[in-house]
Amino acid sequence: MKTLLSVFSFLLGGCGTCQEVTLSAEERAWFATYTEGTRLTFRSNQGRTATATVLPRQEWHENTNCNKLEAGPYQPIFSQLVLRPALPYDAQHRDFVVNIRKHKPGRAGWLTLNVAGLEGDSAALAGGPLARLVRQSCTLSTTGKTYPAAYVFRQGQNATQRGTGPVRAFFWDKHDGLIRYELAGGEIFELAAQ
Secondary structure (H helix, E strand, C coil): CHHHHHHHHHHHHCCCCCEECCCCHHHHHHHCCCCCCCEEEEEECCCCEEEEEECCCEEEECCCCCCHHHHCCEECEEEEEEEEECCCCCCCCCCEEEEEEECCCCCCCEEEEEECCEEEECHHHHCCCCCCCEEEEEECCCCCCEEEEEEEEEECCCEEECCCCCEEEEEEECCCEEEEEEECCCCEEEECCC
């Protein structure tokens, strides 16, 4: 009987309250100041215009039933921002997406940015072979605004092409979001004044 009670106590100990994981202010900054429904305009060095619409931001927790035995004592968070281009560059990877997954408090979340199939992430922080966050100065010809330390992701350097689209590089600023992207063939799209 004592054995049965101790097993039952152990099983009950696997249930209960879990700690909800939250994103830090630094992690939330990756989502910039986008407002749902905003339409972004990009102008190219070849005279073309492209637009993207900000979709509703999604955020949810996993392990909401607090199953400590199978999933642990935390409720991991997943947060996602999607910019939907009016004309897709890649059929399978239509959108421009920012994701952060965070499994434990006190540890950095895993950041992934995917611009029409070109994907960069913060996996280097966790030992990934190719990915790393690189900063570079960027001045937009469309607005004249200079970003002294924008994050840049380039195919083959710190980003991987997951699809067949033409995007070869993109620049991201934590305040203004996607500010520039470059296509194969040399066409460059830069954020226009909003």
